[in-house]
Amino acid sequence: SQLLTDVMFYRLLSIVRQQRASPGWQNWPSARSSTSAAEAHSIALPTQAQVVICGGGIMGTSVAYHLSKLGWNNIVLLEQGRLAAGSTRFCAGILSTARHLTIEQKMADYSNKLYHQLEQETGIQTGYVRTGSISLAQTQDRLISLKRINSRLNVMGIPSEIISPKKVAELHPLLNVHDLVGAMHVPEDAVVSSADVALALASAASQNAGVQIYDRTTVLHVRVKKDQIAGVETDKGQIDCQYFVNCAGQWAYELGLSNEEPVSIPLHACEHFYLLTRPLETPLQSNTPTIVDADGRIYIRNWQGGILSGGFEKNPKPIFTEGKNQLEIQNLQEDWDHFEPLLSSLLRRMPELEALEIMKLVNCPETFTPDMRCIMGESPTVQGYFVLAGMNSAGLSFGGGAGKFLAEWMVYGYPSENVWELDLKRFGALQSSRTFLRHRVMEVMPLLYDLKVPRWDFQTGRQLRTSPLYDRLDAQGARWMEKHGFERPKYFVPPDKDLLALEQSKTFYKPDWFDIVESEVKCCKEAVCVIDMSSFTKFEITSTGDQALEILQYLSSNDIDVPVGHIVHTGMLNESGGYENDCSIARLNKRSFFMISPTDQQVHCWSWLKKHMPKDSNLLLEDVSWKYTALNLIGPRAVDVLSELSYAPMTPDHFPSLFCKEMSVGYANGIRVMSMTHTGEPGFMLYIPIEYALHVYNEVMSVGQKYGIRNAGYYALRSLRIEKFFAFWGQDLNTYTTPLECGREFRVKLEKGMDFIGRDALLQQKQNGVYKRFTMFILDDHDTDLDLWPWWGEPIYRNGQYVGKTTSSAYSFTLERHVCLGFVHNFSEDTGEEQVVTADFINRGEYEIDIAGHRFQAKAKLYPFSSLFTHKRRKDDMELSDFHGK
Numbered sequence: 001s002q003l004l005t006d007v008m009f010y011r012l013l014s015i016v017r018q019q020r021a022s023p024g025w026q027n028w029p030s031a032r033s034s035t036s037a038a039e040a041h042s043i044a045l046p047t048q049a050q051v052v053i054c055g056g057g058i059m060g061t062s063v064a065y066h067l068s069k070l071g072w073n074n075i076v077l078l079e080q081g082r083l084a085a086g087s088t089r090f091c092a093g094i095l096s097t098a099r100h101l102t103i104e105q106k107m108a109d110y111s112n113k114l115y116h117q118l119e120q121e122t123g124i125q126t127g128y129v130r131t132g133s134i135s136l137a138q139t140q141d142r143l144i145s146l147k148r149i150n151s152r153l154n155v156m157g158i159p160s161e162i163i164s165p166k167k168v169a170e171l172h173p174l175l176n177v178h179d180l181v182g183a184m185h186v187p188e189d190a191v192v193s194s195a196d197v198a199l200a201l202a203s204a205a206s207q208n209a210g211v212q213i214y215d216r217t218t219v220l221h222v223r224v225k226k227d228q229i230a231g232v233e234t235d236k237g238q239i240d241c242q243y244f245v246n247c248a249g250q251w252a253y254e255l256g257l258s259n260e261e262p263v264s265i266p267l268h269a270c271e272h273f274y275l276l277t278r279p280l281e282t283p284l285q286s287n288t289p290t291i292v293d294a295d296g297r298i299y300i301r302n303w304q305g306g307i308l309s310g311g312f313e314k315n316p317k318p319i320f321t322e323g324k325n326q327l328e329i330q331n332l333q334e335d336w337d338h339f340e341p342l343l344s345s346l347l348r349r350m351p352e353l354e355a356l357e358i359m360k361l362v363n364c365p366e367t368f369t370p371d372m373r374c375i376m377g378e379s380p381t382v383q384g385y386f387v388l389a390g391m392n393s394a395g396l397s398f399g400g401g402a403g404k405f406l407a408e409w410m411v412y413g414y415p416s417e418n419v420w421e422l423d424l425k426r427f428g429a430l431q432s433s434r435t436f437l438r439h440r441v442m443e444v445m446p447l448l449y450d451l452k453v454p455r456w457d458f459q460t461g462r463q464l465r466t467s468p469l470y471d472r473l474d475a476q477g478a479r480w481m482e483k484h485g486f487e488r489p490k491y492f493v494p495p496d497k498d499l500l501a502l503e504q505s506k507t508f509y510k511p512d513w514f515d516i517v518e519s520e521v522k523c524c525k526e527a528v529c530v531i532d533m534s535s536f537t538k539f540e541i542t543s544t545g546d547q548a549l550e551i552l553q554y555l556s557s558n559d560i561d562v563p564v565g566h567i568v569h570t571g572m573l574n575e576s577g578g579y580e581n582d583c584s585i586a587r588l589n590k591r592s593f594f595m596i597s598p599t600d601q602q603v604h605c606w607s608w609l610k611k612h613m614p615k616d617s618n619l620l621l622e623d624v625s626w627k628y629t630a631l632n633l634i635g636p637r638a639v640d641v642l643s644e645l646s647y648a649p650m651t652p653d654h655f656p657s658l659f660c661k662e663m664s665v666g667y668a669n670g671i672r673v674m675s676m677t678h679t680g681e682p683g684f685m686l687y688i689p690i691e692y693a694l695h696v697y698n699e700v701m702s703v704g705q706k707y708g709i710r711n712a713g714y715y716a717l718r719s720l721r722i723e724k725f726f727a728f729w730g731q732d733l734n735t736y737t738t739p740l741e742c743g744r745e746f747r748v749k750l751e752k753g754m755d756f757i758g759r760d761a762l763l764q765q766k767q768n769g770v771y772k773r774f775t776m777f778i779l780d781d782h783d784t785d786l787d788l789w790p791w792w793g794e795p796i797y798r799n800g801q802y803v804g805k806t807t808s809s810a811y812s813f814t815l816e817r818h819v820c821l822g823f824v825h826n827f828s829e830d831t832g833e834e835q836v837v838t839a840d841f842i843n844r845g846e847y848e849i850d851i852a853g854h855r856f857q858a859k860a861k862l863y864p865f866s867s868l869f870t871h872k873r874r875k876d877d878m879e880l881s882d883f884h885g886k
Contacts, residue, residue, distance in 0.1 A: 045214060048240045050074035051410070052232050054219045054255065055247030056081075057088035058194055058395055059388045061201035062403025063245055064211055070411045073210020076239060077202070078232075080218040084198040086249050090364035091194035091396050092274055092308055094290050094301055096133050097158050098149055098186055100452055101373070102793065102805070103419055104394075107401025109158055114400035115192050124200040127193030131287050131302070134168055135184045136349075138295035141451055144508045144788065146184040147852035153186065155795045155802045160186045162853065172289055174350050191290060191301055194396045201403075219248075222259040222385070226615075229384035243410060245386045250320065250367045252375075252389035253432075263379040264429045267390035268437040270445050271317040271332060272366040273339045274310025275346075276303060278357045294449040296345035307353065310362075311342040312393070316445040319365060321438045332363040366393045368441040370431050370461065372448065374398055376406050377424040380607035386410060387424050392448065414574070418734045425604040430485045436461045453506040454791040455490075457481050467534040467629055468693040476711055479513075483599045486535035489713035491516045508788050508852070513715065514811070520716035521813045524681055527708035528635035530700055531717060533678070537597040537605055538625045538687070540588075544618040548591055551619060554756055555612055556585070557739060559749045564589055567658040567674060569747060572608065573758030577738035577765060581605045582729035586660040586674060594660070594672065594687075598729050612757075628672070629693035631686040631700065634720075637707035638683040642673070644703050650684075666699035668692035679717060680724035680864075722819050723812035725776050725864035731792070732774065732807040732821055740765050741823070742774035743862065769836035772804065772823040777849060777858040779818040784811060788851045790820050797855060798824065798845035806849065820849055820858065 050072060053060045056079025064077045079085075095115065097108040119126050137143035146162065153160040163185045165177040171185065205211045214236075221233040222244055231240040246265065248255045256263040283305025291300040298311035317338065336343075339361060347353055369375055369390040379385040388406050391398055402422075405415035420426065431437075439460040457480075463470075465486040474480075477493040491513050523529050541548045552560045558570035564587050572581035583597040583605070597605045606623060613619055633641060643650045645665045655661075660674045665686065672687035688696050701709060727733050727742055739748050740762060750762060779790070790809040795802055806822035824842055826835040842862055848855040 043214065043236070045217065045234065045237050045239055046076060046212065047238065048074075049076040049212075050241065051076070051243040051245065052219075052239055052241045053077040053245040053247055054232075055079065055086070055245075055249060055252075056083040056198070056202070056213065056215060057086045057247065057249055058084070058091075058198045058201070058399040059249070059391070059403060060245070060247035061198045061205065062399045063247060063388060063406055064205040064213070065201040066404045066407035067410065068205045068208040068211050070407055072411060073208055075205075075211045076241075077205075077211070077213045078217045078219055078234060079213070079215045080251075081216065083202060083213070083215050084195040087365060087367070088194050088198050088395065090362060092299070092301065092310060093127070093191050093194050093396060094133075094299060095190045095192055095397050096186070096290070096292070096394075097153065097189060097397070098133065098135055098146075098160075098184065098292070099394075099397075100149065101421055102152060102156075103417060103421055104373075104398065105152060105156060105158070106417060107405070108394075108397040109156065109401070110404060111397055111400030112188065112190060114404075115190070115197055118197065118200045118204070122200045122203045124196060124203055126196045126200050128190055129192070129286050130188060130190045131289050132171075132185060132187040133189035133290040133292060134163075134171060135186075136168065136180055136291065136293045136295065137182050137184075138179050138293075139451075140181055141453070141508065142295055143182045144852050145451060145453075146182070148793075150184050151795050151850050151853055152793065152805075155805070158186065159188055160184060172291060174284075174352055175291065176349055176351055185289075189290060192396065194399075197396070197399070219255065220258070222255070224259055224261040224382050224385075227261065227382060229382060243384045243386065245388065245406070245410075247388050249389055249391075250365050252367075252387065253437075256387070259382065259385075261382050263382055263385055263387070264427065264432040265375060265387055265389060265424070266427050266431040266437055267367045267369050267375065268318055268434075268441040269320050269365040269367050270441055271319055271335075271363050272310065272393060273313075273335070273342070273361060273363050274308055275339070275343070275361050276308055276359045277306040277353065278359055279305030280307075280352075280356065291349070293345070293349055294451075296349055297446075297449050298342050298345045298349065300346065300350065306359075307346075307350070307356070309342075309346045311345065312445050312448045313338070313342055314446045316442050318438045318441055321434055332365070334361045334363060336361060366391075368392050368444045370427070370437065370440045370444065371458075372444050373422050374402060375424050375427075376402055376419060376422050377409065380425050380603050383611075392444070414576070414735065418736050420730060420734055423604070425607055426484075426600060428484065428603050430464060431461075436464070451506070453508060454789070455481075455511070456506065461485075463487060465535070467532050468690050469532050469534075469629065469697050472694065472697065473532060473711060478711070478713070481714065483535055484602060486599060488535050488599075489532060489711070491520060491713040491715050492711045508791075510785055510789065517713075517715045517719060518813050520710070520712035521719050523708065523710050524634045524679075524712060524716060524720060525814070526635070527710075528633060528637040528641055528683070528704055529710055529712035529716070530697070530704070531632040531634065531712050531714070533630040533632045533685070534628070535599040536625070536630055537599060537602040538623070538628055538630075539595040539597070539605070539609070540592065540620075540622045540624050541595065541609075542592040542620045542622075544591070546591070547614070547617055547619045548593055551613055552585065552593060553754065555609070557748045557756055557758060557762075559752060559754070560585055560587070560593070562587055565659055565661055567660050567676060569658075571733075571739055571744070571747065572605075573738070573756070573762075574735055575758060575761060576736070577740075577758040577761035578735040579729060579733045579737055579739075580608045580735055582727075582733055584674075584676065586672070588660070600730055627690060628687040629690050629696075631688065631697065632677055632683065632717075633686065633700065634677050634679060634681045634683040634712070636682055637704075637709075640707055641700060641704045641709065642684055645699055646673075665696050668696050671696065678726075679720035680726065681720060718808075719810045719813060722808060722810040722821060723814055723864075725821070725861075727774065727821065728808060737774075737823075738762060738765060738770070741770045741772050769838070771834045771837060772825045773837045773839075773842055773862065775822060775824045775842055776861045776864070777806070777820040777822065777847060778812075778815060778861070779820065779849060780857040780859060782818055782856045784818065787856070788854065790818055790849055790851050794820065795850040796820075796822055796824065796858075797848040797850065800848075801827065801829065803827065803845075824860070
């Protein structure tokens with residue numbers, strides 16, 4: 001018997017030969033698979049193309065297919081080996097829509113529909129069989145996780161249900177179900193031959209005369225001119241092009257570094273194992289459901305009447321760290337000792353396999369990324385350089401949808417969905433260390449099947465970027481989270497708490513840190529707290545003339561031309577009016593500005609600013625994130641602490657809200673003090689040159705003792721900002737959210753007649769009305785101690801009809817209720833189309849939030865509950881100091 005992958009590959013070759021006679025293949029040299037090496041070398045490449053795609057697997061062929069569908073037709077696809085002979089050839093062929101991220105569910109759902117109709121479109125058999133999938137739960141926590149996924153699938157229109165162990169046994173009689181507490185059944189999931197899908201996509205793309213596909217052609221070098229793609233050098237000549245797409249899979253990292261201007265693509269390969277058996281005595285039916293037993297770390301599918309089963313072990317084996325690699329992927333060395341725990345798990349789940357003959361243990365490379373999400377989008381450093389790679393063993397499920405979104409991105413400038421969670425720009429060069437990647441993927445691969453409880457943190461690749469105060473805060477009980485490689489305090493464990501129990505507590509219910517965060521929030525409201533917020537992105541924009549002001553006015557939706565010392569909170573919008581950046585800008589002097597953006601905006605924001613700045617000008621943009629330690633002094637006694645340290649009056653009369661000035665704090669001079677807190681509470685931000693950080697912190701803590709000062713972390717910050725109805729960029733706000741949709745119209749200079757990016761879109765939206773509204777929900781019948789907590793992504797129902805989902809949530813210690821934030825849509829009951837959302841529509845509805853299948857009543861509000869807070873502020877102060885504690 002042949003190995004699955006070889007069977008697939010030879011079937012692929014036979015189909016290629018059959019197809020050679022059809023018109024769509026006449027211009028496709030790679031179809032001549034029997035061509036000798038000498039003949040192949042003599043084939044002349046075109047010297048010019050609009051797009052060059054590197055990689056002939058499912059990603060590259062999907063991008064070519066979708067670009068041709070969108071009307072682009074000067075496309076060249078290059079594959080260094082044979083078409084679909086990379087990791088696509090070894091794919092287990094399982095198409096699953098049961099994903100944690102909504103964007104991943106959408107990609108998988110689109111892929112499923114696309115692969116289903118490909119056979120009809122191309123005449124090429126893809127092996128598509130709608131088997132359905134069953135995800136098993138051995139624990140109640142796993143079942144809760146599945147119920148959360150099930151709720152999201154249902155509102156997307158993907159059939160899915162939670163079923164009993166008895167029902168599992170009916171659907172798959174060979175399974176041992178005695179240890180199960182339940183499962184999730186997704187009846188429209190499928191299996192497919194990934195190599196044949198790639199072939200069908202290539203065939204359909206090549207029907208378009210403008211798509212040419214060449215195999216056995218290696219990209220040696222990507223040429224860049226003035227930060228823009230100029231062309232590629234291959235082993236068969238040069239091709240000039242405007243766009244380059246890196247779909248090189250496990251080779252994408254190396255290829256990115258080979259450019260004149262390196263492109264950082266953080267991914268790393270690990271060995272991935274699955275076994276193949278001979279057919280069972282009574283061969284399995286082709287439509288036997290696929291099984292995912294995440295608690296057992298395995299997956300199982302029918303394969304030619306037998307079994308294909310693999311998994312994600314706890315001790316993965318990273319490979320190719322030194323960059324050594326194969327031209328075409330061969331089956332790597334068998335390692336039965338390594339596979340033994342997965343085999344034991346399979347035999348426990350399907351005891352009848354004991355007597356079955358195993359044909360082969362397949363060992364193939366799979367690529368993984370630092371955060372378990374695939375990588376797509378345009379490089380922040382090279383215009384026209386796009387990436388689609390790092391699929392974390394889900395390439396088949398994502399291939400169709402990811403190719404579609406990337407093609408839209410290239411053609412229209414934006415994909416049709418918000419893909420920030422997958423955007424290459426969420427990473428910086430700091431995530432590209434080989435050592436970091438090797439260690440992180442050893443953690444990531446097991447995490448694919450580990451239980452995803454809220455607020456978990458990666459353990460590897462830590463302490464990479466730290467504040468100068470890290471050791472001091474750590475010694476005081478700081479528990480750390482990581483954002484964009486930066487360590488940030490979550491909360492501070494008091495000396496009397498059990499540290500170990502707290503670290504190991506993982507739950508969907510009320511967490512063990514609840515009381516700690518409550519005391520930090522109380523201190524912020526009644527006394528004074530200090531939060532280290534050094535991770536925030538910080539830029540300085542300066543010019544010799546008025547260029548800095550002019551460019552910021554054009555990029556910002558709010559008016560930046562304010563007196564020196566004033567701070568403006570503003571969005572930076574795209575042509576559609578959506579937020580590309582959400583920031584605070586302080587005017588340091590007439591020609592110099594200081595910008596503060598969210599932590600994970602560092603690369604994205606820099607890229608956006610550079611893209612719109614004149615190439616040859618007297619403008620200077622500098623990333624000064626590392627130069628300043630940022631301390632947030634929150635609370636009514638913050639003014640007393642600073643007054644004592646600076647010998648300067650800090651009252652609102654002398655230091656008004658949203659004001660910035662340099663002053664001395666203790667012995668340190670040149671501290672940028674700003675009257676804002678990012679939470680709506682009274683207080684100050686101190687931007688301290690790093691050499692003074694320790695001194696200023698020590699002075700603040702020393703003087704603050706008599707005012708009840710304590711350290712606080714980001715969990716307290718989250719609770720404060722959510723109960724004040726403040727939005728985060730990247731969580732609540734994104735490139736598809738406009739200021740009018742989230743109640744920030746007062747921050748837009750529409751009435752001033754000044755031009756800025758997105759103005760026309762906002763004027764049109766103001767005239768037509770908005771189709772979604774940012775809304776605050778207070779859970780009514782929710783028991784904080786006993787009920788499941790809302791975290792994010794929960795479906796929102798209005799009068800029983802789905803209208804949106806939560807984007808963030810926290811427990812409000814002031815309201816003593818859970819607060820969820822999210823967008824409400826108005827879907828027509830007849831057509832399902834979106835309609836205008838008015839304040840009246842929001843206020844007249846009866847709302848429920850679905851938490852893992854259980855609906856809780858909620859009150860909806862379009863404004864913060866300011867009247868309920870003990871500390872009252874002027875309305876404009878509260879609104880203007882709004883920011884994103886991210």
